[in-house]
Amino acid sequence: MPSRPAIVLAAVLRAFKPLARLLLRHGVAYPAFAAALKQVFLEAAVEELQRAGKKQTDSAISLLSGVHRRDVRNLGRLDSERIAVEAPMNMASQVMSRWLTDPTYLDDDGQPLALDRAGFDALVTAISSDVRPRAVLDELTRLAMAEEGDDGVRLLAPGFVPRQGFPEMAALLGDNIHDHAAAAGANIEGEGNYLEQAIFAGELSADSVKQLHTVSAKAWRQAFKTVMREAQARFDHDRQNASPAERIHRARFGAYFYACDDHERPS
Known part of the structure; x- marks a missing residue:
């Protein structure tokens, strides 16, 4: 049986392939991505050390992340x-x-x-x-x-999905995929029990896929109204009744739909 690191690595690589395609289509090849990824591993290492109550020394960060110590000093860079x-x-x-x-x-x-x-x-x-x-x-x-x-x-739009502005659309992509991955990761680690479900159907015609997309979009519009109404009510309530120190949490609710030719491995 594969080890837990091998299982997790395979799952993450599987999830990452569409993002690799996106990077390549916009001129970001492996060397640039690998260099930028150091920052992500460093930040994640710091968060893991904080969670474990350990000191965040350069040596500890380097050991946990596998990133050379000379790169740790760049951790504080802001985007x-x-x-x-x-x-x-x-x-x-x-x-x-x-x-x-x-x-x-x-x-x-x-x-x-x-x-x-x-x-x-x-x-x-x-x-x-x-x-x-x-x-x-x-x-x-x-x-x-x-x-x-x-x-x-x-x-002009039923929800906050910019139709122009590439930076804004890219930022939303990062936020949505980040929180989806965070929920899935917390669930598999036993640290949470977040809603993270999907419906899968195979052996469908193109017309059936189109109909499912229409039904899914309709279901999302109803869910959007219900959850957004409650989110606005909770925001207004907390602004009146909770101190700034208590108002430190955030939440995200989303949905997605994807279809592809079943003769190709979906990715």
């Missing part, structure tokens, strides 16, 4: 591009969430209303007075998620 992308996205995401869940901004069928500029500005300032509503509207427009017309500002 400024990533931070620059996250800031406007976070505010846009919060505005979208409230717009899609607060009854004030919904019609009788639960669909987001078109808002005049005063209404949109009120929506933004209800979340934060530190960001100009015009800047938020420009960001949503740039991402093709909202537009301003004669009838006011209206949403």
Whole structure:
């Protein structure tokens, strides 16, 4: 029987193949990726030492990660591009969430209303007075998620999935896959019992796959409304009733659908 390290390595390599394809398609070959991966192993080693209550010395980090000690001093590097992308996205995401869940901004069928500029500005300032509503509207427009017309500002997308802006889409890819992998990893290690399930069906025609995709998208839209409404309610409740020290947790709920030719090994 293969060892646990071999089993885990095989599973991770299997999961990584689509990401390797993505890297290659955008000009990132193995040497560049291998060099960048050192940082990931160093950060993971520090977190593992912290979890075990051990000192995070250069020697301990190097021994656990397998990365040479001379590279450990680079651990504190910040990805400024990533931070620059996250800031406007976070505010846009919060505005979208409230717009899609607060009854004030919904019609009788639960669909987001078109808002005049005063209404949109009120929506933004209800979340934060530190960001100009015009800047938020420009960001949503740039991402093709909202537009301003004669009838006011209206949403173009049912959820926060930018249709323009490659950095934003790449950042969301990283966040979604990271948290999915983190949930699966915690479950297999016995450290959590997170929701992490999937439905698989084989020997299907192309038409059947298309129909399943349609049904799955419909199910997601309903789940999105239910979970987002509760998430907004919990956020508002905690902002009023919990101290900043207590508000240190985050949660992510998602869904995915994928199909391929069964004659090829899906990857």
